[in-house]
Amino acid sequence: MSERPIRVLLGKLGLDGHDRGVKVLAKGLRDHGMEVIYLGMRLTPEQIATVAVQEDVDVIGISLLSGAHMRLMPALMEEIRRREISDVLVVLGGTIPESDEPALHQMGVHGVFRLGAEIDDIAAFIRENVPRKVG
Amino acid sequence: MTQCGESGNNWAMLAGKWRTHTYQPFISGHKERCDEFRTVSGEPVGPIYGPYEDWEDKAVRDLGFPGEFPYTRGVYPSMYRGRLWTFRQIAGFSTAEETNQRYHYLLRQGQTGLSTDFDHPTLTGYDSTDPLALGEVGRLGVAIDTVRDMDDLMRGIDLSTISCSFTINHPACVLFPMFLAVAESRDVSWKSLRGTTQNDAIKEFYGQKTFALPPRASVRLALDLVEYAAKYVPKWNAINVSGYHTREAGATAVQEVAFTIGQGLAYAEGLQQRGIDLNIGLQNMSFFFGCHLDFFEEVAKFRAARRLWARLVKERFGITSPKALQMRFHTQTLGSTLARREPKNNIIRGTFQALAAILGGTQSLHISGYDEAYDIPSEDAMKMSIRTQQVLGMESGVANIVDPLGGAFAVEYLTDRIESEVRDYLRILEQMGDGSFLEGMFNAVESGFIEREISESAMAYQRKIDSGELPWVAENIFKPEEDESSDSGLEFFTFDESTEEKQKARLTEFLRNRDSSLVAQRLQLVREVAENGMNAIPAIFEAVKVGATEGEVMGLFRNIFGEYQDPAVY
Structure with a gap:
């Protein structure tokens, strides 16, 4: 039995167009040997959760610089629960105030990364926290 | 243009001697900080630059004089000795009423023009009540759904004297008519209206990415607006060809200028196809750039962009009208260069970015708030930005000499180099459209070419930040031990969570009546x-x-x- 590469789904929720960071991360995680599925922007929570099931991903990474994370992340977490894929590691990046972090953890977001976060640190966080699946 | 080599005139010979006998021996004993020095965009730079062999010819050909072709030294003969650039800090959040209060605050601080940021639903063409607008109503800009919102936004503003700028693109064809309706209802003549609609449809697909419609349809509507404004609102800058967002998306200085000029040439072609005389049509076109951290590269970028635009529209379309040849532009210091850690350091970053824009000859300026990495700017951050502009413009003396860096060997070298590299890029875009920039830009968007180019540069930049090759104070060097933003002692903007409900109620009430x-x-x-x-x-x-x-x-x-x-x- 060999470990398959970590599969990461990346995308942006809502109408936010700031996609520089998420695209850089897509390349960066790929360079770290992960399989990256970049879905793009203007996605709904339903779309993200549906693809997460179809692609059997280990990680969902959401990038939000719109300030709407406290409205959109609960909706995403609900879709994840409904599809019974709560073992997926959920990581959020962007302009997220520290004061929102406890509430985000509470709703099941595992990692929060803000501006200035390094790719290596995000990759290391994913490796340490991802639930191991073997293929 | 040949830079002085190792032989030739006397200076060149002496420079060669200096390099061999003074500089090289010195640096072998005193190692330089880097093996190779590069600009933020990755251009290698040498230790010194000297005069060109044909220095006087070059000064005549490539620099010229302020207010004269090729406008390298500025679009106006006296530049800031006459009137300083417009202090134009952008504002937009929550409902029209709240943003209007911010406008009045900024005007009281000595701001000389208004500029509007819209929320994502407005930028992408959705009403505040649309399910897709969830969580984003009034969040990063002001929510404008109807002519009533526009009226409230402009309450107490004299539209005949204050120039108003709107950062709106695909829906500009809707918001500009709303603005005109407000002017009409106040009996303000459209002929007196001054301001800008960004209305740059193409860059939406790789820069700002708040597109609402496909490429061809959005360009058609953008040009409808230009044609209409030229006829009825003659002082209006109907299109503001923008590189800011492209740079913000990760482009280099060269890519920023190349894609922006590509956009401009595409619109010019589109206008020409409609039978519009470009000597008139281009007068209402203005530009918009970002300003990054590399001081000399940025000064050179602005100078190169202005010169190249004048040359290209002259070469390509035979433009003779000075106003149509002149690239007039707004500058915003780049938000992405501002750090989250120790945010007060951003005040100094903003100061010298603004200085680069001024020395580059900008027509108006926004200095991004020191709190950029946290949220939309607080009142205090915007006041700081206005004060910075006032100190630079009124105290420092930099506004008293026209193009004071003109003739600086290093700056002229960088200016030439950027111009020539931008030309290389433009050739690719032109080829992608078989000689047409309009088709070339459509193809470059649809094939993903531009996005890939930008994202390569964004990645290269990120690697240099992550590795420390590009130092970023308090972010990758001199990093504070405690990563607590609350320690900064600054008060950030707090969003009023009731905005969405308030705006929805405003809209519902309006629709009832x-x-x-x-x-x-x-x-x-x-x-x-x-x-x-x-x-x-x-x-x-x-x-x-x-x-x-x-x-x-x-x-x-x-x-x-x-x-x-x-x-x-x-």
């Missing part, structure tokens, strides 16, 4: 002109005047023209 059957009739006329290819602006004006919402008009266009799907290339 309008004549719905009249709106439906007028929207039907919009549909007809959209389908038959006539200029859509007059019909949109009639529709929004009686209460059609932005989302209704844009929804109708989405039905006719379809929606654009982000290709998700990286």
Whole structure:
């Protein structure tokens, strides 16, 4: 039995167009040997959760610089629960105030990364926290 | 243009001797900080630059004089000795009423022009009540759904004297008519209106990425606006060709200028195809750039962009009217260069970025708030930015000499180099359209070429930040031990969570009081002109005047023209 590469789904929720960071991360995680599925922007929570099931991903990474994370992340977490894929590691990046972090953890977001976060640190966080699946 | 080599005139010979006998021996004993020095955009730079062999010829040919072709030294003969650049800090959040209060605050601080940021639903053509707008109403900009919102936004503002800028693109064809309706209702002559609609449809697909419609449809509507404004609102800058967002998305200085000029040439072609005399048509076109951290590269970038634009439109379209040759531009210091850690350091970053824009000859300026990495700017951050502009403009003396860096060997070298590299890029874009920039830009968007180019540069930049090759104080060097932003002692903007409900209630109330059957009739006329290819602006004006919402008009266009799907290339 060999470990398959970590599969990461990346995308942006809502109408936010700031996609520089998420695209850089897509390349960066790929360079770290992960399989990256970049879905793009203007996605709904339903779309993200549906693809997460179809692609059997280990990680969902959401990038939000719109300030709407406290409205959109609960909706995403609900879709994840409904599809019974709560073992997926959920990581959020962007302009997220520290004061929102406890509430985000509470709703099941595992990692929060803000501006200035390094790719290596995000990759290391994913490796340490991802639930191991073997293929 | 040849830079002085190792032989030739006396200076060149001495420079060669200096390099061999003074510089090289010195640096072998005193190692330099880097093996190779590069600009932020990756251009290698040498230790010194000297005069050109044909220095005087070059000064005549490539520098010229302020207010004269090729405008390297500025578009106006006396530049800031006459009037300083416009202090134009952008504002936009929550409802029209709140943003209007911020406008009045900024004007009281000595701001000389207004500029508006819209929220994501407005930028992408959805009303505040649309399910897709969830969580984003009034969040990163002001929510404008109807002519009433526009009226409230401009309450107490004298539209005949204050120039108003709107960072709106695909829905500019709806918001500009709303603005005109407000002016009409106040008996302000359209001929007196000054300001800008960004209305740069193409860069939406790789820069700002708040597109609402597909490329061809959005360009058509953008040009409808230009044509209409030229006729009825002659002082209006109907299109603001923008590189800021492209740079913010990760482009280099060269890419920023190349894609921006590509956009400008594409619009020029589109206007020409409509039979518009570009000597007049280009007078209402202005530009917009970002300003990054590399001081000399940025100064050179602005100078190169201005010169190249004048040369290209002269070469390509035979433009002779000075105003049509002049690249007039707004500058915003780049938000992405500002750090989250120790945010007060951003004040000094903003100061020298602004200085670069001034020495580059900008016509107006926004200095991004020191709190950029946290949220939209607080009142205090914007006051700081205005004060910075005032100190630079009124105290430092930099505004008293025109193009004071002109003739600096290093700056002229960088200016030439950027101009020549931008030309290389433009050749690729032109080839992609078989000689047409309009087709070339469509193809470069649709094939994902531009997005891939930008994202390569964004990645290269990120690697240099992560590795420390590009130092970023308090972020990758001198990093504070405690990563607590709350320690900064600064107060950030706090968003009023009731905004969404407030705006939805405003819209619902407005819709109750309008004549719905009249709106439906007028929207039907919009549909007809959209389908038959006539200029859509007059019909949109009639529709929004009686209460059609932005989302209704844009929804109708989405039905006719379809929606654009982000290709998700990286």
